[in-house]
Amino acid sequence: MKSDEQRSTSFRDDAIRRFKKNPTAIFGLVIVIFFFFIAVFGQYITPHNPFQHNISNAHQPPGGEHLLGTDFFGRDVLSRIIIGARISLLVGVTVVTIRAAIGIPYGLIAGYYGGRVEAVMMRVVDAFISFPGIILAMAIMAVRGQGIENVILALTVSGWPMFARLVRGESMALKEREYVQAARALGYNDGKVMFQHILPNCLATIIVYATMGIATPILAEAGLSFLGLGATPDQATWGFQMSLERQYMRTAWWSVTFPGLAVMVVVLGFNLLGDGLRDVLDPRMKE
């Protein structure tokens, strides 16, 4: 039995309690923390030098000294996966941050002002969404050339409108609420109403969306690098490793299989965490 005092906990305490009781969310969080750890400390924990060529050691099967085998150049696959985590996560987090920095104010303004302003702003969003994201990104890469900054630029341009759409919907719904009306009646300027009264109330949705949203650029970066339109070869991303080793797949399955598995597990981690956060932060959405 709970006393009244315990029951009236803050939203945050409540959310943390729900999070702890959500095994999928915890599982997702563990995966995400694990990969962040690898991304930060990867270069100190690789069992072998991930860039050291040793042709005599080419395509060693998994097991023994090389847990996940070696690639065509005799490089340790596990070490290369560890070193590849950094760019993958860097792209995921940076792209989502910039997308949010553009999309959130954009959506807030469109939803808040409504009418003609909104109509024009949302047609721009519609136009961006009409392009398949990956093709837009590929075209930008073709103009700008390989490199991680260009990947980040390409994926930001192709993906920011989804944030704008999401926040605009929230902003439109929230502006009719009494507390927003009250803030306006008190004469607060529009900026203050939008960022101090509406934005905090969309945060739950934004956090959930952003968490899951990290998965998308990670997948896209892997795809771009696989096609040779992503990071430069010396950046050794998972997608690039797969594109190099693909031609030897028939005889050496491991050097393609394991980097792809790494992509899948990271993406799964962010999806699980996002799902869990949605259950926690937005109890209404839970069946």
Add this chain to the structure above:
Amino acid sequence: MHIYIAKRLLQAIPVIFLVTVITFSLIHLMPGDPAIMRAGEDATPEQVEAIREAMGLNEPIYQQYLSWVTGLMRGDLGHSLQDGRPVFPTLIQRLPATLYLVLASFVVSIAIGVPVGILSAVKQNTFIDSFARGFALLGISLPSFWFGLMMMLLFSYRLQWLPASGSGTLHHIVMPALALGMASAGLITRMTRSAMLEVLKQDYIRTARSKGLRAQIVIYKHALKNALLPVVTVIGLQLGYRLGGSVIVEQVFAYPGIGRFAYNRLLARDYPMIMGNLFIFAMIFIFVNIITDIIYGFLEPRIRYD
């Protein structure tokens, strides 16, 4: 209904205009010189200049845009920098193969997603439900090209059941369609599940049940019909991902569609082809979404009065 359709069509006009602006700006206004990228790093200034001339890059920017758009309106998307072939017919010629692949992937993802989603909702909070939800999440998290390669490893190299590349027979389409459709199968599973759960709670379902109708009839005749609405919308929105994903999947399976062709032209920096490809894909997306909106309007009359 006519007004609704007309409104929907009118809305598309500014979007199409903006699509042309974005397509054009991408190549011409992005920092970076398309002529140098095309010519390569060790090209002579004369070669770069020749490309500038061929692309019309020496004209003022608005002039370039205007001539591109006026061509567009006559169905002329310009000519390839690579081999001089006209862009529009060259691309359109390769479109059917890709549409076939995309269609096959939709069949796959609906055939998997809808039944699994229904089962998951009907057996909510059971082992089956957890399994279905896990499956959906896994599907969403799969990199399509990697999944394709893994299937190739198993079904082509080990078991030798399916051809690893090419096109022509039903056998050729199985793995590309699965690779392209798996992510959406996961998404459709989730959509169907939550829509089904929503519908099963409604009064009319309870009424149907209390009339003594058998559970199967309630689920398939009454609930499913209404639960499919959101799925229709997802399919429209998913089309963009599919067309994009087809580029990678076609590359993996050496499938001769527009995606693989466009990819090769992308590597060669054949800009008129790249722009043409972007424009055609965007137009298909806009067109299909108008159609799905209209279907939606038929299925759900309330939406027409928005």
